Amino acid sequence: MTPEELIAAARAAARHAHAPYSRFAVGAAVLLTDGSVVTGANVENASYGLSLCAETVAIATTASQGRLADVVAIGVVGGPMDGGGETPVSPCGRCRQVLNEAAQLGGRDLPIYCAGLTGDALAEHRLSALLPHAFGPADLGFGAV
Numbered sequence: 001m002t003p004e005e006l007i008a009a010a011r012a013a014a015r016h017a018h019a020p021y022s023r024f025a026v027g028a029a030v031l032l033t034d035g036s037v038v039t040g041a042n043v044e045n046a047s048y049g050l051s052l053c054a055e056t057v058a059i060a061t062t063a064s065q066g067r068l069a070d071v072v073a074i075g076v077v078g079g080p081m082d083g084g085g086e087t088p089v090s091p092c093g094r095c096r097q098v099l100n101e102a103a104q105l106g107g108r109d110l111p112i113y114c115a116g117l118t119g120d121a122l123a124e125h126r127l128s129a130l131l132p133h134a135f136g137p138a139d140l141g142f143g144a145v
């Protein structure tokens with residue numbers, strides 16, 4: 001699967017964002033070793049601080065399928081629901097830590113493809129660059145990294 005295809009999956013997921021408060025839709029698409037894709041969107045809550053990020057939803061769904069160690073790449077998109085949004089969005093700090101759980105368990109420095117809700121701009125990062133000196137399962141004796 002190409003980065004562009006992963007971004008397309010994340011954009012499809014972003015259409016299901018529950019984001020009436022921020023009106024900022026985010027979608028995430030997690031690529032697994034067998035080529036399958038697990039997606040998530042942000043799920044906000046009237047108690048604002050309880051809101052869930054798209055990447056966290058996607059990783060939690062992946063984990064619930066027993067596939068946390070099988071993640072090979074992630075696509076993330078986001079932008080205002082009311083228009084614009086061509087600037088690539090990268091994962092928030094908390095999501096970087098959540099992604100690191102999958103990265104270390106699988107022994108991979110995950111590529112993270114970032115885009116806006118629309119447009120051709122695509123940024124590629126490695127998790128190790130977004131979250132240097134990460135604390136993770138490897139520090140507790142788990143995983144391959």
Ligand code: THU
Binds near residue numbers: 022042044091095
């Ligand atoms: N959001 C995500 O879903 N992922 C991120 O990495 C950054 C922020 C969501 C949370 C909230 O619903 C909205 O974007 C605005 O912050």
